[in-house]
Amino acid sequence: xxxxxxxxxxxxxxLTAVLALCLLGVVMIYSTTADxxxxxxxxxxxxxxxxxxxxxxxxxxxxMLDYRTFTDKSHIxxxxxxxxxVYVMFFGMVQMGARRWIPLRIFNLQPSEFAKIGIAxxxxxxxxxxxxxxxxxxxxxGGVLTAIPFxxxxxxxxxxxxxxxxxxxxxxxxxAGMRMRILGVLCxxxxxxxxxAWKFALKDYQKSRxxxxxxxxxxxxxxxxxQIQARVTVGSGGLTGxxxxxxxxxxxxxxxxxxxxxxxxxxxxxxxxxGVLVALGLYLFVILRTLEAARLAKDRLGSYLxxxxxxxxxxxxxxxxxxxxxxxxxxxxxxxxxxxxxxxMIATLAGFGxxxxxxxxxxxx
Amino acid sequence: MVVEERRRANxxxxxxQYLITVLFSVLAVSFWVLQVVQHxxxxxxxxxxxxxxxxxxxxxxxxxxxxGRVLVVNRGSYGISIVREHTKDMNQTVRLLASVLGIDxxxxxxxxxxxxxxxxxxxxxxxxxATPAQVAAVSARRLELPDVVIEQVxxxxxxxxxxxxxxxxVGEVNDKEVADDESLHSGDIVGQSGxxxxxxxxxxxxxxxxxxxxNSVGREIRTLEEEEPTExxxxxxxxxxxxxxxxxxxxxxxxxxxxxVALDPANGGVLGFVSRPAYDPNAFAAGIDRAAWAALNTDRxxxxxxxxxxxxxxxxxxxxxxxxxxxxxxxIITPDFRVHxxxxxxxxxxxxxxWRFSRGGHGSIDLRHAIQQSCDVYFYTVANMxxxxxxxxWATALGLGVRSGIDLPNEVQGLVPSTxxxxxxxxxxxxxxxxISVGIGQGQVSVTPVSMAxxxxxxxxxxxxxxxxxxxxxxxxxxxxxxxxPKPQSTVDISPEKLQAVRDGMWMVVNxxxxxxxxxxxxxxxVSGKTGTAQVISNQGRAAAAGKTDRNLNDHGWxxxxxxxxxxxxxxxxxxxxxxxGGNAALVVHHILDTFFAKKDGRxxxxxxxxxxxxxxxxx
Numbered sequence: 012x013x014x015x016x017x018x019x020x021x022x023x024x025x026l027t028a029v030l031a032l033c034l035l036g037v038v039m040i041y042s043t044t045a046d047x048x049x050x051x052x053x054x055x056x057x058x059x060x061x062x063x064x065x066x067x068x069x070x071x072x073x074x075m076l077d078y079r080t081f082t083d084k085s086h087i088x089x090x091x092x093x094x095x096x097v098y099v100m101f102f103g104m105v106q107m108g109a110r111r112w113i114p115l116r117i118f119n120l121q122p123s124e125f126a127k128i129g130i131a132x133x134x135x136x137x138x139x140x141x142x143x144x145x146x147x148x149x150x151x152x153g154g155v156l157t158a159i160p161f162x163x164x165x166x167x168x169x170x171x172x173x174x175x176x177x178x179x180x181x182x183x184x185x186x187a188g189m190r191m192r193i194l195g196v197l198c199x200x201x202x203x204x205x206x207x208a209w210k211f212a213l214k215d216y217q218k219s220r221x222x223x224x225x226x227x228x229x230x231x232x233x234x235x236x237x238q239i240q241a242r243v244t245v246g247s248g249g250l251t252g253x254x255x256x257x258x259x260x261x262x263x264x265x266x267x268x269x270x271x272x273x274x275x276x277x278x279x280x281x282x283x284x285x286g287v288l289v290a291l292g293l294y295l296f297v298i299l300r301t302l303e304a305a306r307l308a309k310d311r312l313g314s315y316l317x318x319x320x321x322x323x324x325x326x327x328x329x330x331x332x333x334x335x336x337x338x339x340x341x342x343x344x345x346x347x348x349x350x351x352x353x354x355x356m357i358a359t360l361a362g363f364g365x366x367x368x369x370x371x372x373x374x375x376x
Numbered sequence: 377m378v379v380e381e382r383r384r385a386n387x388x389x390x391x392x393q394y395l396i397t398v399l400f401s402v403l404a405v406s407f408w409v410l411q412v413v414q415h416x417x418x419x420x421x422x423x424x425x426x427x428x429x430x431x432x433x434x435x436x437x438x439x440x441x442x443x444g445r446v447l448v449v450n451r452g453s454y455g456i457s458i459v460r461e462h463t464k465d466m467n468q469t470v471r472l473l474a475s476v477l478g479i480d481x482x483x484x485x486x487x488x489x490x491x492x493x494x495x496x497x498x499x500x501x502x503x504x505x506a507t508p509a510q511v512a513a514v515s516a517r518r519l520e521l522p523d524v525v526i527e528q529v530x531x532x533x534x535x536x537x538x539x540x541x542x543x544x545x546v547g548e549v550n551d552k553e554v555a556d557d558e559s560l561h562s563g564d565i566v567g568q569s570g571x572x573x574x575x576x577x578x579x580x581x582x583x584x585x586x587x588x589x590x591n592s593v594g595r596e597i598r599t600l601e602e603e604e605p606t607e608x609x610x611x612x613x614x615x616x617x618x619x620x621x622x623x624x625x626x627x628x629x630x631x632x633x634x635x636x637v638a639l640d641p642a643n644g645g646v647l648g649f650v651s652r653p654a655y656d657p658n659a660f661a662a663g664i665d666r667a668a669w670a671a672l673n674t675d676r677x678x679x680x681x682x683x684x685x686x687x688x689x690x691x692x693x694x695x696x697x698x699x700x701x702x703x704x705x706x707x708i709i710t711p712d713f714r715v716h717x718x719x720x721x722x723x724x725x726x727x728x729x730x731w732r733f734s735r736g737g738h739g740s741i742d743l744r745h746a747i748q749q750s751c752d753v754y755f756y757t758v759a760n761m762x763x764x765x766x767x768x769x770w771a772t773a774l775g776l777g778v779r780s781g782i783d784l785p786n787e788v789q790g791l792v793p794s795t796x797x798x799x800x801x802x803x804x805x806x807x808x809x810x811x812i813s814v815g816i817g818q819g820q821v822s823v824t825p826v827s828m829a830x831x832x833x834x835x836x837x838x839x840x841x842x843x844x845x846x847x848x849x850x851x852x853x854x855x856x857x858x859x860x861x862p863k864p865q866s867t868v869d870i871s872p873e874k875l876q877a878v879r880d881g882m883w884m885v886v887n888x889x890x891x892x893x894x895x896x897x898x899x900x901x902x903v904s905g906k907t908g909t910a911q912v913i914s915n916q917g918r919a920a921a922a923g924k925t926d927r928n929l930n931d932h933g934w935x936x937x938x939x940x941x942x943x944x945x946x947x948x949x950x951x952x953x954x955x956x957x958g959g960n961a962a963l964v965v966h967h968i969l970d971t972f973f974a975k976k977d978g979r980x981x982x983x984x985x986x987x988x989x990x991x992x993x994x995x996x
Contacts, residue, residue: 143381182392185388186385186388186389188381188384188385188388240425242410242418243418243421243422243425244422245407245410245411245418246410246411246414246415246417246418246419246421246422247415247418247419247421247422247423248411248415249411249412249415249419250411250412250415259422259423259425259426259589260422260425260426263425263426263589263590263591263597264591265425265426265591279407279411283411284407284408284411284412287404287407287411288404288407291400291403291404291407294400295396295397295400298396299393299396299397302389302392302393302396305389306385306386306389311381311385314385318389318392325396329396329399329400329403332403333403333406336403336406336407336410338406
């Protein structure tokens with residue numbers, strides 16, 4: 012089932028860049044979480060290594076079968092994911108006020124992370140089977156397919172992860188040939204919906220995060236604190252950084268959840284602008300290389316699948332990096348490949364498994 | 377796949393490609409701006425975030441007596457302060473801290489408000505001398521009180537409960553002092569009175585600093601640099617601890633308030649200095665509480681008042697030596713000049729009594745005996761012959777009615793009247809009749825105890841108005857350097873024979889039958905002295921007020937002394953408030969001089985005295 016010649020078509024450059032980012036993340040997690048007094052690696056850093064290993068296994072699995080096998084089963088995968096999300100809603104583990112996790116032995120499984128792949132698969136299949144540019148009906152069906160897991164995740168509550176599903180839908184529809192006029196209409200709708208959402212949908216802490224973003228100093232010790240600290244962390248890094256494990260902001264805990272949401276800030280502090288350029292370069296390379304995979308794909312299905320996987324990834328990367336420089340409202344959104352988090356890592360690597368899958372099978376029938 | 381469709385898809389992918397490249401470029405530029413262009417600003421913010429400067433309080437200089445015995449030291453104590461740099465909610469910090477410390481929340485808030493305008497990195501001390509329980513309570517709640525620091529602070533300690541007014545006390549510097557002296561910072565502990573104030577510049581050390589790295593909850597991670605505090609200069613006083621103790625013991629034994637000063641007549645070095653009632657300077661060392669401060673201020677005995685330099689009293693008969701010397705030096709009288717004392721005398725139509733009126737006066741009496749027996753009529757007569765201005769001239773030359781110039785704050789000036797003074801102050805002519813009372817140190821004459829000590833020193837050293845001083849030596853780190861002796865305030869030529877006549881009289885006061893100061897006698901040491909009584913109220917007034925007031929109407933008692941008579945080594949005064957008469961003061965002087973000469977002779981020091989003062993008014 013894994014033909015020898017397929018092996019030669021694996022995109023080793025993309026795989027290397029992805030692994031380089033994982034490694035960079037692990038190093039930064041080690042830096043922020045290792046106990047400085049005992050000099051031993053913390054549990055988090057080891058857990059992340061496990062997650063990478065499992066993630067690579069998941070990636071290999073996603074590469075072994077033809078991607079069409081997955082898209083053909085996408086409705087089952089989709090329904091299974093919805094089931095998991097519903098399960099979480101009732102039986103999930105509560106942490107920091109949100110019910111997001113299913114506790115497993117090594118780490119806690121976060122089904123919402125896998126929802127991105129599920130959505131990418133189901134939308135690729137749906138739009139890939141249609142001929143011609145999608146009309147209103149197609150968009151409505153695609154929208155509903157996206158909205159169901161979106162709402163389930165919003166209810167957890169985890170607005171950040173839920174929002175990452177939207178780029179998947181938009182990107183796939185866009186590539187499928189959605190008329191620019193419709194895109195424009197959707198944008199206008201979103202703009203009109205914003206004040207309504209502000210009034211009814213957003214919780215107070217979310218509102219305060221956004222208003223604080225606009226003027227961090229109005230609440231320098233509360234919600235604005237993280238944002239100011241993020242900017243200080245990044246800015247104090249300078250050109251070459253303070254050195255590995257010598258960043259004061261991250262090491263002394265001025266920056267909250269440094270190993271998670273703010274891992275890029277720690278990188279910027281300890282490795283400086285030089286380190287930032289390397290990481291940005293790697294991410295840009297991964298994204299452009301994946302776009303190329305979408306272009307080279309044998310069929311529309313493969314192309315849409317690749318773009319669907321890429322969409323949430325790109326959205327998260329750009330948002331998280333912007334936030335980690337204190338330039339966007341603080342949102343619990345991880346940096347794919349670098350942030351600490353097992354589910355995110357496994358889901359992201361599995362997603363790149365699909366990307367590699369599409370690319371290496373571009374010549375097969 | 378339809379070719380056209382593929383072309384469109386590729387075009388759209390290309391758009392995404394450019395869009396993402398642009399977004400990444402924007403990100404790269406943003407990071408460049410933050411990390412390279414604005415680096416300095418954020419670096420400083422990051423440093424301030426995690427670095428904190430803690431003051432290392434410098435101990436004040438130690439104080440020693442003339443023989444190197446320790447008088448004032450420091451003890452370790454803990455101060456609890458708030459550093460506002462990272463305080464998120466001051467109200468909550470204040471509330472929690474007050475409850476943890478078990479103190480009034482309003483008081484803490486008042487302290488914080490008082491320092492509100494200061495830089496936030498400067499700690500605001502909430503409790504100066506925290507109890508071990510308070511330190512433990514705050515340490516245990518560190519995580520909830522990240523902005524509260526416990527500082528080790530050296531606190532002044534006065535191990536000997538004596539000489540309160542001499543040492544003075546320390547306290548937090550006030551806003552005006554900070555404004556006047558730029559070397560002072562808010563929160564500094566400075567001398568507020570006594571030598572602590574006068575020699576504050578020497579005694580105050582220079583605070584050091586410790587820069588530490590703290591984490592986001594304020595825990596110290598490590599020390600970056602440490603600048604050791606410089607201890608204040610050690611100073612040595614002219615005080616002789618034994619003499620000082622003897623004076624204190626004398627006052628304890630006699631059980632009266634008052635003041636005493638003993639000087640080295642050769643240069644004015646203060647050997648002992650007491651004002652009673654006293655206070656405990658230790659109560660101020662760690663910040664006196666409001667109630668204790670109010671109690672000290674409203675006490676009718678006024679313990680904060682330094683009677684030795686701030687009390688003004690009639691000198692009474694102790695003034696007679698000044699009148700005698702004026703008469704001799706002005707050529708009005710000789711030591712053999714005799715006056716007949718029938719117990720009273722008439723001047724300008726008014727009858728002036730001698731204190732020995734009831735026993736028929738002193739009869740015919742010469743200068744020496746007039747001093748010995750304190751004959752009032754003799755000095756009425758001499759004063760009348762001199763006139764007030766010549767008395768003023770000589771009293772001033774001997775240090776009366778002027779400030780002594782002692783190195784203590786807030787000394788007041790006594791008064792020896794003159795015609796000029798009366799014209800200027802009262803816009804009235806001086807009446808010759810007023811001079812009569814001045815002759816026996818009554819009327820408008822008032823003196824401070826310290827000026828009386830100078831007076832005795834001047835009589836002892838032949839006319840030099842030495843400046844009383846307390847500073848003997850300073851150790852600036854290279855061993856003791858003697859402090860320069862302050863220049864005498866003035867010097868007057870006195871013929872030795874004339875001076876000797878006055879001193880003879882004083883010697884007879886102590887050493888011959890009929891003298892009023894026999895209690896001060898010490899075998900082999902030629903103690904010379906003079907008693908004095910300062911009326912608190914006239915005899916008629918006392919009779920009228922009897923039983924109607926709870927105020928003490930007893931007269932004050934003086935005893936001035938110098939010893940030995942020829943080449944005196946010690947001169948001074950004991951003043952007993954409501955001590956009835958000078959004989960009681962002589963009892964205290966006896967213990968002082970007995971101690972002083974026991975040291976000189978190499979005898980064991982006398983034990984604590986038992987003094988039973990005679991509280992019956994009888995002599996002058």
